[in-house]
Each structure stands twice: as C-alpha cells, then as structure tokens.
Amino acid sequence: MSFDQEYPLPEQPSQLPPARRRRARRSLIPASNDARAEVLENLARRAFPSFEFFLFSLLGGAVLGAGYIFDSQSILLLGILIAPLITPWVGIVLATVTGSGRFFLQTLAGFIISAGLVFGSSLLAGTAARVLPPQSFLQAIIHSHLWWANIFVLVLGSILLVISFVRSEKRPILPSVMLTYELFLPLSAAGFGLGSGFSDFWPNGILVFYVHLALATLVGLLTLVMLGFRPRRLPGCLMSLIIGLLALAVFIWLSGLNSFFLNSLKIPSITASGSETPAVIQTIMTSLTAAESSPPANLESTRTPTLKIPTAQNLTSTPTPEATPVYARVNSAAGQGANVRATPGSDTILVSLINDSLVEILPEVQILNGITWLHIRTAAGIEGWILQTLVITATPATGW
Structure with missing residues (x-):
C-alpha cells in the first residue's frame, strides 16, 4: 500500500533556483524526501480499497439492478448513494501520475473487482x-447512451474529487457521487441488458462505461499534474505517458470522435452496397454528433446506411413520382418518451423511444375508443403503432 521510494529530490528547498522555489511553495507536494513520502503514504492509505468498499459496491449494484427492473429513477439514485466512495479510482490516477507501478496494480485490481x-x-x-411482463426500460435506454450533460458532470466530478481528496482529510462525498453516477449507471445498464436479453443495453452500456472511465482518468491525471504531482524518473514518466495515451486513445476511438473529425474534414468514405459494418459505437455517439436524438433500444442489430453508386441504367430510367414521406418526433409532455406497440392499444411493446426520436408516419391510421393511433416506422426500421398525441410533425402534412 506504499509508493515506490525512487524519486530523489534536493535535500533543502533553499538549494532550488528562485523559480522552482516559488513552484514548490504553490505545490501540495513538499520538497523534502521525508515530507513527500509522508504525504504520498497518507494518500495511498486513504485510496486503498477496503472490505466495506466491496460490500457497498455489491449492495449498490443490486439496488441499481432493481432500479432498472422497475424503471425507477429514484431507486437508481438510491443505488448511487449506497455505492461506496470511489477513492480507488483516485489511487489509480495518483499512482499513474507518480509512476508507482505496484500501487497502480493494487488500486486497479480493487476497482476492477x-x-x-x-x-x-x-x-x-x-x-x-x-419473467416479468414486458416494460419500456427507459432508464436503461438513457444510461446506455452518451449525453453532453453527462460528459460535463463527469469532468466536473473528476476534478472536484481529485482536488477534495488531495487537499482535505474529509470524505469527498458529493464529488464521489457525481463520478459514481457516471461510471456505475452505464455499467449496471450493461449488466442488466446482458441478463435480460436486451442486446442494445449490453454493448452500448459497457462502451459508455469505458468512454467515461477513460475521460475521467485523463481529467484526473491533468488535475494532479496541475496540483504538482509528477514522476521524477524515466520509468515513472514512461508509465504515466503510456497510460495517459491509452486513456486518450480509448476515449477518442470508442466515443466516435475520430469519425466526427474525419467527417468535419469531409474525407469521403464509400462502402459497397449491401455491406454491413459494426454500428454499436456509431449508435452510442448519435446523441453527441447528430441533431437527432439517440436511436432507440431494440433487439435487432442496426444496419448502417451505405452509399449506392448509380449505374448507367439507373441514370437513363424515367423517375417515378413518389409520395413525400411524413416524419414526426416523439414529444411526450411527461418527458419519458413513448412506447411503440404491435397493434393499437395492445400490451405488446416493440420498442421504447425517448423524446425527440425521429419516426416516419405511415398512411394507416386507426381510431380506438376515441383515441387516434398512428402507424409509424422507427429509424431502426421497426413498424408499430403510437398515440398521435405523443408525436409532433417534423415535415408539413395535411391534418396536423
């Protein structure tokens, strides 16, 4: 539980040049070897995972699973409050930025468990x-996708947790809750999706967890460097550099920022017609990179649209006039989205859509007990029925 003692420092601060003496006074790390070792040993002791950490992780995970079963945000918040202080994550970034390999492995193992x-x-x-009746599981849909608001909370929580942990002996409860919310909720959604058979929750949730963890690690490393923590020898520097670059690569690749930058540079990419590419990462990034809302959860894989190159026959054929499709957006006043049902008024829910999801309105309309039901097609190609009062038109249409 101790840091490696491999960082020789000047014996007295008075031996440092004036500029380095000013930096040493502003730094949280004392200039002397003994004082530095004492500070790092105290931080290591507080960040080391204990039995209570694992116990409350288990309890918190169970409550989070119950929250997804009942689709209750209140139960999910209770699970986050039950979850332990996520101080081993601070130990991971602290060991990384100081180059302590042994303590890094210890805290990493505790966090993985x-x-x-x-x-x-x-x-x-x-x-x-x-074994329960079909439900919408809207909370699982929400927490298995990336959102800008969650990115902001994650960054803020990472900064506050590192600063609070280093500067004070008090328990950083609020920053830990912020970071736990952004890490454990998508992780729990992934486990829930794998167990329930909703495949969209499983890959999306675990990828969101990896993205959040990589970004939090990057922010934590930068925060510690700004506070004066850094390795003093080449092996420690290499370790910090490798882990930092690895976290950056994971964040850019899994979040889809590489595709975003390529699209911004307008680099063309033509795929043969009919081919199918992995779309899990593209699916979870829709909420960050597109004006439309994130795609709904469903039990089918998403087929990536491909560019078809017209042939000479297609260029010379006479176009056939087609009706202009009508599109609408889900707009539930309660803010919880809407369910797409197999038939009007049935209990069979095909998929749940969050607010602002784009759907295509098909010609069929049915009125059941004075309630108008619309036949729609989702972005994933699923056709079903939805209440007219839960959508607003996105394209001009007669009768809207």
Whole structure:
C-alpha cells in the first residue's frame, strides 16, 4: 500500500533556483524526501480499497439492478448513494501520475473487482426481469447512451474529487457521487441488458462505461499534474505517458470522435452496397454528433446506411413520382418518451423511444375508443403503432 521510494529530490528547498522555489511553495507536494513520502503514504492509505468498499459496491449494484427492473429513477439514485466512495479510482490516477507501478496494480485490481460486483449484481437483476411482463426500460435506454450533460458532470466530478481528496482529510462525498453516477449507471445498464436479453443495453452500456472511465482518468491525471504531482524518473514518466495515451486513445476511438473529425474534414468514405459494418459505437455517439436524438433500444442489430453508386441504367430510367414521406418526433409532455406497440392499444411493446426520436408516419391510421393511433416506422426500421398525441410533425402534412 506504499509508493515506490525512487524519486530523489534536493535535500533543502533553499538549494532550488528562485523559480522552482516559488513552484514548490504553490505545490501540495513538499520538497523534502521525508515530507513527500509522508504525504504520498497518507494518500495511498486513504485510496486503498477496503472490505466495506466491496460490500457497498455489491449492495449498490443490486439496488441499481432493481432500479432498472422497475424503471425507477429514484431507486437508481438510491443505488448511487449506497455505492461506496470511489477513492480507488483516485489511487489509480495518483499512482499513474507518480509512476508507482505496484500501487497502480493494487488500486486497479480493487476497482476492477468493484466494477465486477456492480456488473454481476445487475446481470442477476436482468435475469430476473425475464419473467416479468414486458416494460419500456427507459432508464436503461438513457444510461446506455452518451449525453453532453453527462460528459460535463463527469469532468466536473473528476476534478472536484481529485482536488477534495488531495487537499482535505474529509470524505469527498458529493464529488464521489457525481463520478459514481457516471461510471456505475452505464455499467449496471450493461449488466442488466446482458441478463435480460436486451442486446442494445449490453454493448452500448459497457462502451459508455469505458468512454467515461477513460475521460475521467485523463481529467484526473491533468488535475494532479496541475496540483504538482509528477514522476521524477524515466520509468515513472514512461508509465504515466503510456497510460495517459491509452486513456486518450480509448476515449477518442470508442466515443466516435475520430469519425466526427474525419467527417468535419469531409474525407469521403464509400462502402459497397449491401455491406454491413459494426454500428454499436456509431449508435452510442448519435446523441453527441447528430441533431437527432439517440436511436432507440431494440433487439435487432442496426444496419448502417451505405452509399449506392448509380449505374448507367439507373441514370437513363424515367423517375417515378413518389409520395413525400411524413416524419414526426416523439414529444411526450411527461418527458419519458413513448412506447411503440404491435397493434393499437395492445400490451405488446416493440420498442421504447425517448423524446425527440425521429419516426416516419405511415398512411394507416386507426381510431380506438376515441383515441387516434398512428402507424409509424422507427429509424431502426421497426413498424408499430403510437398515440398521435405523443408525436409532433417534423415535415408539413395535411391534418396536423
């Protein structure tokens, strides 16, 4: 639980040049070897995972799984409050920025075990949900996608947690809750999706967890460097550089920022017609890079649209006039989205859509007990019925 003692420092601050003496006074790390070792040892002791950390990870994961079963935001918040202080994550970034390999492995192992407990307990909850009546699981849909608001909370929570942990002996409860919310909720949604059979939750949730963890690690490393923590020897510098670059690469690749930058540069990419490419990462990034809302969860894989190159026959053929499709957006006043049903008024829910999801309005309309039902097609190609009062038109149409 101790840091490697491999960082020789000047014996007295008075031996430093004036500029370095000013930096040393502003730094949280004392200039002397003994004082520095004492500070790092105290931080290591506080960040080391304990038995209570694993116990409350298990309990918190179980409550999060129950929150997804009942589709209750209140139960999810209770699970986050039950979850332990996520101080081993601080130990990971602290060990990284100081180049302590042994302490890095210890805190990383503790964090992985904690994440496994949350994932496993949510997986069991998802398995139990198989015997329950079909539900919308809107909370699982929300937390298995990337959102700008969550990115902001994640960055702010990472900064506050590192600063609070280093500067004060008090328990940083609020920053820890902010970071736990952004890490454990998508992780729990992934476990719940794997157990319940909703495949969209499983890959999306775990990828969102990886993106959030990579970004939080980057922000934590930069915050510690600004506070004066840094390795003093080449092996420690290499370790910090490798882990930092790895976190940056994971964040850019899984979040889809590489595709975003390529599209911004207008680099063409033509795919043969009919081919199918992995669309999990593209799906979870829709909420960040497109004006439309994130795609709904469903049990089918998403087919990536491809560019078809017209042939000479197509260029010379006479075009056939087609009716202009009518599009609408989900607009539930309660803010919880809407369910797409197999038939008007039935209990069979095909998929749940969050607000602002784009759908195509098909010609069929049915009125059941004075309530108008619209036949729609989702962005994923699923056709079903939805209440007219839950959508607003996105294109001009007669009768709207």
